[in-house]
Amino acid sequence: MKRNIRSYCSRWAERIPALLLGLALFVGPAGCAPARGKEPDTLRLGVAVYRQDDTFIASVTQELERLVRDAEAAQGRKINISVVDGANNQTTQMEQVDRFLSRGYDILLVNIVDRTAAAVLIDKAEAAGVPVIFFNRQPVAEDIDYRDQVYYVGARAEESGALQGQLVLDVWLDERLALDQNGDGVLQYVMLEGEPGHQDSLLRTEWSVKTLTDAGVEVEKLASDAANWNRGQAAAKMSQWLREFGDSIEVVFSNNDDMALGAIDAIQAAGGPSPLVVGVDGTAPALEAVASGELYGTVLNNGKGMAQAMLDLALALAAGEDPGRTVDLQDGHYVWLPYQKIDYTNLEQFLPQGGR
DSSP: OOOOOOOOOOHHHHTSOOOHHHHHHHOOOGGGGGGTOTTTEEEEEEEEEEEETTTTHHHHHHHHHHHHHHHHHHTTSSEEEEEETTTTTTHHHHHHHHHHHTOOOOOEEESSSOOOOOOHHHHHHHHHHOOEEEEEOOHHHHHHHHHHTTEEOOOHHHHHHHHHHHHHHHHHHHHHHHHHOOOOEEEEEEEEETTTTTTTHHHHHHHHHHHHHTOOOOOOEEEHHHOTTTTTHHHHHHHHHHHHGGGGGEEEEEESHHHHHHHHHHHHTTTOOOOEESBBOOOOOHHHHHTSSSSOOOOEOOOHHHHHHHHHHHHHHHHTOOOOOOOOTTTEEEEOOOOEEOOTGGGGGGGGTTOO
16 A cells, blocks of 8 residues: 555544534644654655765765755755765664654665665565665665565666776777787786675676677686775775786776775885776766876766655655656666766766866
């Protein structure tokens, strides 16, 4: 059964005499729901992220907060947004969600720590009649597809992997002699992966290489390991690989930009030849690294579009409207945003106004 975000005490109202019903309507909704101290014209959004120090996630929440301020001014209503950091701990995040629900938040926006834990979270929200919008970290499809008022906003991970592979393929086709440093006709690479078993990490890893092999490029994996989306961990892994493989590393694939920048930190510290490094996300620090020539390219994960889609979806749900009329909702639950590849040839259009 679909639930409205707010209850206006309809069951109670049906049981009172007509005169009292008229009085209740005169008093308005504030007379029905003062128990949790919530102003009736205030929309409360609870945002739970897996880790606030993730550069991309931080950029999404900052954009969402900016859009909320603009929406408040445009709509003339109060919108409270609270962002909490799960510190990469699912138990911590679940406790934060419990607090949101106990305090009467209207809509949950969740960047879940462990995608396999989504069912428990959804059950809690469903019992409270609160919609859930997951973003960037996609739960298991079965937990979304058969529930009411459960949505996902993000991008298809395999697309980012394919575009990352295309960045490297472009160089292989155009400047093969420069990329194939040992001249053996084989592309030697290392792979910095996100979390072990994480869907985005698995798909980005698979499709980045698959794009090359499908194009007939012979590749050799020298090493791969998880650095958990973290710049410092990636730098440590890359330092180890540089000691082990040295100049044999021709390409560094990284599942996200923070790890790509960590690899660059290690390469610069080692002071040797620089392999080609590619990332995913299109964060501001990564764009600066592309501009300086340290990072060859990245794949834009549209954080601004993600934030806008989440807010549009939340406002539609709050108004009791069909969300499919507000956002491009596919299969009743999903808002998919396209990735875009970025290198020096198109960098300008992605830089903040004012250029490099």
